Amino acid sequence: MENQTVEYKSDIPSKTNLFKAEIVAFLNTNDGTIFLGVDDDGLFLPEKMEEFKKWESLISDWIHNAFSVPAQRFIILEISAQKFAIHIKKGYKPPYYYKDGEGFNSKGIYIRNGSSKRRATDDEVRRMVKAQVANEFEIEPSSIQKSLTFHYLQDKLLDNNIVFDPKGLRLQNIDNQYNNGALLLSEQNSQVTKIAVIDGLDMSVDFLAKKTFSGSLIKQIDMTLEYISLLNDTKVSFTGAAARVEHEGYPSKAIREAVINAYAHRDYSLSADIKVEVYDDRMEIFSAGGLPDGLSVVDIKEGISAQRNPNIVHVLDKINYIENFATGIRRILASYKDFDKEPKFIVTPNQFKVVLYNKHYALAADDKQGWANNNLKKNLSEAEQLELGFTLQDNILENNEVVADVKQYIDANDEKIIKILTLSGDKSRQELQNSLQESKTKIYQRLTKLIDLKLISKRGQNRSTVYYIDANERK
Template sequence: MESQTVEYKSDIPTKHKLFKAEIVAFLNTNNGTIFLGVDDDGTFLPEKVDQYKQWESWISDWIHSAFSVPVQKFVTLEVSAQNFAIHIKQGDKPPYYYKDGEGFNSKGIYIRNGSSKRRATDDEVRRMLKAQVANEFESELSNIQESLTFHYLQDKLLDNNIVFDPKGLRLQNVDNQYNNGALLLSDQSPRVTKIAVVDGLDMSADLLAKKTFSGSLIKQVDMTLEYISLLNDTKVSFTGAAARVENESYPSKAIREAVINAYAHRDYSLSADIKIEFFDDRLEIFSAGGLPDGLSVADIKEGISAQRNPNIIHVLDKINYIENFATGIRRILASYKGFHKEPMFIVTPNQFKVVLYNRNYALVDDDIQSWGNNKLKTNLSDAEQLELGFTVNQDHNLFDDSCVTELEKRLDSKDEKIIKLLRLNEEMSRKEIESYLEEAQTTVYNRLKRLIELKIINKRGQSRSTVYYMKANESK
């Protein structure tokens, strides 16, 4: 039966370009096989055997001279007494087309569509051309040569007992010229990472914090992972069996895989920055460029991979940031096993987005319903609460155990918002905090004073230079 990967032909048509178009369609789309000398059901036709020699001669000649480039490394023939098969691999630099005179032949660009071919649209041709540029960008010579430094990368290599060798790391050619991969890994990298923290479920809510990280891509990876770890709350609970259970909002393994994949596989020929957005219920990671080499989300879930930036991946592998075994997506999915929302992977021609869901967000409704029991729980020990069926929850990211009872009495949602702001922004002035709360100056001042009395936050400076910060950050 004919399919996306199988085509049956009884003969090569008189107009040879029609058959060349079949080969082109596979070169531009996916691996496949054309069976010659069979009927529409794939049944062998004995009367066609006498033509095998002529077919083999034609096709052998075509794969060297009939297409935009020689394609012998992608096309192989399998010929026997009762079988004539043309095995075609997807090419690594589409678009491919059959020649029709000299120069570019847009009419000769075909793609596979189900069990047949069709001519590629102008948009599809443009995407193929753009993908070709993306796949080659990293290895092209950098416009900046003399001023590049690699201090951050060198430190990482030394941590792994590796000497910085630009040629061995595939960052320089034989003439000692740096490529774009070197530029991206240098301290002068032109790309940045942007992170936004939103106090709600969409961009209409307040923006609690904005961060921009620059420098070597390796440095950006480290700073991004460190910042996300500050936002990744852990819910601690005790079960009826008195076992302590810690549940991160986002599995650390999933975060690490998603973040590093964003840097390793993005399209650096596009100027868009890596962007990360935190919402109450989810984390979204955006990287420029769709999937390389025509892969689909289903393909990557099955572990099929393609490398857009092999030089950068080579360096990441050297410093043990990746294993280079195409397991990243499957690890992300595995880390969410048992949770009711699976991570999402959204692909467009110009963007790849990973959505990780907050595993503790589903508990919010339960927390609200149980709030009325807090007065009762305050007077009970953990063991007594468990005996009565309560779940004992602690959040060590915000408060220590000594002030939980006092906080329940004296803190409201606006106070908690101040705490969250200071956790995200390290330090802030009163004016900056006021802009988020939409309250009178005196009210905000009293809130800050109370949080200082509770030893949750602290302040430094005088008058207009006063800033507030979390007690936990005092050593900084």
């Protein structure tokens, strides 16, 4: 059955430009195959075998001379006793067109639309032309070739039962050269991510913390998401039926979509770093480059998408970091449907910024439930504050101060730790980490907070350290 990637033809039409247009449509849209010498259902027509040599000669000539660029790297003929297949790869630099005289031929630009082709609109042609400059960076040969390593990427691929194949992952060209997309995914990537935590509502106040992540682009995504998760406060409320409801300051789905989009769609030809700034009331995520292919904010809110870095998106899709269905922005908006402030998307020619609002922030000065970044800092031990890049200050409790109501400081997983220790007795940090399936840093944060709140205790040193609840607290 014909579809977006398959076309059946019984013969090359007398108006050969119609057939060239079929090839061009795949070059401009997606990988596909045209089967010649078959009926509308794809069944081989034996009487067409005598045409194979003529078709091979004609199409071979077209591959070198009939299109806007020689297409031998994109078109492969597969010919056997009962098959004539033209395998076409999507080109690196659309728009492609078939020649009709000399120079640019806008009438020869076609795109694939379901099971058929159609001529590209003027807007679609402009988008393809505009995208060429930014898209070229990803596919150009890397300045580093022999020393590139991909340990982090390989581990992620193994987690998904995928073998590391540079060509299959679009990291190498036909000459076995690594491209810039490969460099970005390697340990030798020179691009970095910078995160700043600000004690207030604007840059006029001091930074509480600064952090820089480097290495493979995928590693930077993981570390950025992990770091932000430590800054994401969770509050618990109880319903009349005694059920608990957890409320995140920032919806996790919104954070994940905004962060991954920043890496997947940024313009890597620009030198600006990806940045995340966390204020008391909001989080701002910056990536270099405006929207690709001339899209507008209205377009992306409606689900229209374009890929500036299709090779990187291809890899992220393979390791299940994205679904590649143009739903990211709509998911961000949906996660804030119960909040009075909608996320903002601010676009300039050289920058795309996403603003996510903290649902726990209260502007009123007398609102004791209001979130401030400084509160998180108080929940961390000195070692954790140093690890996260904070400057040191006092812990959440001073000396032997007693907190009258600790519920405002703990969430569901904190309570799970208390329940485990109450029911099972002494547990090591590793055992609790395995039970909660959280990171080492997050578990340390929780345990330190619960000790400061005098809800649990610990004894031992280093690997022999265990956490427990006093006998009188169990009763």
